[in-house]
Amino acid sequence: MSIDLRAGEPPASVPFYNDPKIRSIAYQVALCLVIAFLIYGAASNAIDNLKRANIASGFGFWEQTAGFDISQSMISYTNQSSYGRAFWVGLCNTLLVAAVGIVFATLIGFVVGIARLSKNWLVHKAASGYVETIRNIPLLLQLLFWYNAVLKALPDLRDSVKIPGGAFLNNRGLFMPEPIAQSGFSFVVGAIVIGIAGSIGYHLWARKRQEKTGEQAPVFLVSLGLIIGLPLAVFFAAGLPLTLDYPEAGRFNIRGGIEILPEFAALLFGLSIYTAAFIAEVVRAGIRAVSHGQTEAAYSLGLRAQPTLRLVVVPQAMRVIIPPLTSQYLNLTKNSTLAVAIGYPDLVQIFTGTVLNQTGQAVEVVAITMAVYLTISLVTSLLMNIYNSRIALVER
Amino acid sequence: MTMSEGDLAVAQLKYVRQTTLEQQPPPASLTGIVGWLRANLLSSPFNIVLTILISLFFLWIIPGIVNFLLIDAVWTGADRDACREIVQNRPIGACWPFAWERMAYFTYGSYPIPQRWRVDIFFAMLAIGVFWILWLKAPRRDLAAYYCFIVLPIVSYILLSGAEFLGLPHVDTVLWGGVLVTIVVSAVGIVVSLPIGILLALGRRSDMPTVKLFSVFFIEFVRGVPLVTVLFMASVMLPLFVPEQYSPDKLLRALIGIAMFASAYMAEVVRAGLQAIPKGQFEGAQAVGLGYWQMMRLIILPQALKITIPNIVNTYIGLFKDTTLVFIVGIFDLLHTIEVSRLDPKWATPVTSTTGYAVAAIFYLVFCYAMSRYARATEARLAASERR
Structure with a gap:
């Protein structure tokens, strides 16, 4: 061979500025310098501006007295509590509406998603109409509609709608009897815990036995009996240790009972109905992703329609459904910040709204708020990745 | 007609029909x-x-x-x-008389009445741009991108905000409102988010660790927080970060927030498109001696963007709906003008709120539905071009 192989030695004609390695380092250094310069500029400006506006910095405000009231709180809070306490109240309210919203959105979403695949023409047209309409109207508009046009248009206090069972509905909310636990109620709680633990144990035992002998056990019925029947039996045996505190309508307000604020209800309706439309699409795509051959193969093995769905189609569809479903849950949680538009005391309304206005410490308050949502997002996606790697198809 | 032996045997059986029956229509209960x-x-x-x-x-x-x-x-x-x-x-x-009387306010906000023709021209120019870039048979579509991404933003800015040397009096953005602001915010989001989103997507797939780190950090940070907090950050933190005399006005702050948010989402959409391009395309481009930017501009991005068009349009639908959130930081978009009008004592009736919301709902439904139809049509067209 007459070709001269001088491997590893770059041709002498390439100047250093055309060397990809040197170029790459130069670009990266330039980018770092630009970012460092921007951060330095922003920080020095912020220090100047804060000094001029006489705004304190640091997290000292956390312990100061808040001085404002919050209409709904799950933990004890008065206007003498600290800003830090107000933060926790807001976070609890956000998590509450997100959790309840996720439950409702999932229920509606799965029903609508399955309805879109129905063979019944009316059912699938109605489901498509729901999805197309709800997805194309901004969530904020829907929230304002529920709050201002529906819930605020309910009759006022004096003309409250009386719902059988001692509840009142008016434009200040829904007032329901509050169950109050008496001394023996802890036995019932204990029975529920025992019931859940027992049914998990029974399930594991039944699965082991089925793997060994092929015999099936009535897992569902036994679990139902353990989780619902046992606590009920204890409840009656303990002599009904639960009383109801009925709301009483006064002239200007209603005393006692549990109150569901119209702000909470509007946010819950809006979030559930809006997110359900997206979940419906996720569910539909997931079910369609399971090829028809799977159903046919299950039928040819002798499985009937119901076990086919439960043992063959749903487990495979869930693999496709769960990742986008989680991101819809995250969207719902993030969208709950729209509470600020209708005055539901969530984290953003309390913290980025009232606390920011009172203290003026924009940087700290916005940073804390963002950190909270970022933590929720990152933790969820971390769990999602773990789940995904567990259920991912293991190919040969 | 010839008969084989088998046919003859059959022909001798009396109970076997010799002629074919007329075809019957299906039973009435099935048709x-x-x-x-x-x-x-x-x-x-x-x-x-x-x-x-x-x-x-x-x-x-x-x-x-x-x-x-x-x-x-x-x-x-x-x-x-x-x-x-x-x-x-x-x-x-x-x-409806309430909606009708307030229609001008819903469209222009508090834009000065003698100057409103400028807004009309802006709407017309935008409509031309949209049709030019979306209608596949339009003439000179190669110029449409320059028109939409360069000419239109500059001319619109001069037209709407004013230029004294052209005899157009300055109109402060505080006075802008209604559909005008909704369209401006979404158009800025659309025009800015695509190029920045592409850069971020390329950055995320880059070999340079700092570029990749910065892109990942920006994208995941913005996607991990709600838009409301991004808007709050833009409206209360941004003025702190710049010298006092350069403090941006309220609308510009909201625009920056929206643009950041939209770019991060667009980056993920574009990245999905880039991932779908087979490695052979990159290697082929490098083999013929193209540099990084040439390879991206001539080979990779045209293919990647083509397959992502439906997703890009879906992102735009989301962005268009999300523009309503500027309401929360005090910008008078369509929803905010409706929210203000419905509380007007002159029209205070139990049905005023619902009427106002119906107007907004119809507006958003029409625009979003049109966009989603376009996305679906493009998807069908692309699927057809893939078929052999």
Whole structure:
């Protein structure tokens, strides 16, 4: 061979500025310098501006007295509590509406998603109409509609709608009897815990036995009996240790009972109905992703329609459904910040709204708020990745 | 006709038919309206129950909506008395004279009345741009991108904000409002987010660790927090980060927030497109001696963007709906002008709010539905071009 192989030695004609390695380092250094310069500029400006506006910095405000009231709180809070306490109240309210919203959105979403695949023409047209309409109207508009046009248009206090069972509905909310636990109620709680633990144990035992002998056990019925029947039996045996505190309508307000604020209800309706439309699409795509051959193969093995769905189609569809479903849950949680538009005391309304206005410490308050949502997002996606790697198809 | 031996044997059996029967139409119960009803609505007891329930629901809700929007609606009137049940002694639906009187406010906000022709020209120019870039048979589509991404933003800015040397008086952005702001915010989001999103997507796939780190950090940070907090950050933190004299006005702050948010989402959409391009395309481009930017501009991005068009349009639909959130930081977009108008004592009736929200809902439904149809049509077109 007459070709001269001088491997590893770059041709002498390439100047250093055309060397990809040197170029790459130069670009990266330039980018770092630009970012460092921007951060330095922003920080020095912020220090100047804060000094001029006489705004304190640091997290000292956390312990100061808040001085404002919050209409709904799950933990004890008065206007003498600290800003830090107000933060926790807001976070609890956000998590509450997100959790309840996720439950409702999932229920509606799965029903609508399955309805879109129905063979019944009316059912699938109605489901498509729901999805197309709800997805194309901004969530904020829907929230304002529920709050201002529906819930605020309910009759006022004096003309409250009386719902059988001692509840009142008016434009200040829904007032329901509050169950109050008496001394023996802890036995019932204990029975529920025992019931859940027992049914998990029974399930594991039944699965082991089925793997060994092929015999099936009535897992569902036994679990139902353990989780619902046992606590009920204890409840009656303990002599009904639960009383109801009925709301009483006064002239200007209603005393006692549990109150569901119209702000909470509007946010819950809006979030559930809006997110359900997206979940419906996720569910539909997931079910369609399971090829028809799977159903046919299950039928040819002798499985009937119901076990086919439960043992063959749903487990495979869930693999496709769960990742986008989680991101819809995250969207719902993030969208709950729209509470600020209708005055539901969530984290953003309390913290980025009232606390920011009172203290003026924009940087700290916005940073804390963002950190909270970022933590929720990152933790969820971390769990999602773990789940995904567990259920991912293991190919040969 | 020739007969084989087998046929002869059959022919001798008297009970075997010798001639073919006329083709019969399918039974009446399987065709026509009856057959369709049986197959699609009444195939099982469960389906019958569902059909009845949903029919009842429609019988309840459709007359309700039609009554409200058309039959019981008030069409003319000067003030709230026209839309009050006590005054008119009849059930009252939508109060259209309210919407009609406020239509100019819903469209232009508080933009000075003698200057509103400028907004009209902006709408017309935007419409031309949109049709030019979306209509596939339009002439000179190669120029459409320059028009939409360079000419239109500059001319619109001069036109809307004003330029004294052209005789256009300055109009402060505080006065902008209604559909104008909704369109401006979404258009800026759309125009800015695509290039920045592409850069971020390329950055995320880059070999340079700092570039990759910065892109990942920006994308994951912005996607991990709600838009409301991004807008709050833009509106309360941004003024702190720049010297006092350069403090951006309120609308610009919201625009920066929206643009950041949209770019991060766009980056993920573009990245999905880039991932779908087979490695051979990159290697092929490098083999013919193209540099990084040439490879991206001529080979990779045209293919990647083409397959992502439906997703890009879907992102735009989300962005268009999300522009309503600027309401929360005090910008007068369409929803905010409606929210202000419905509290006007001149039109204070129980139906005013619902009428206002109906106007907004129709506006967003029409635009978002049109965009989603376009996305679906593009998807179908691309699928057709993939078929061999």
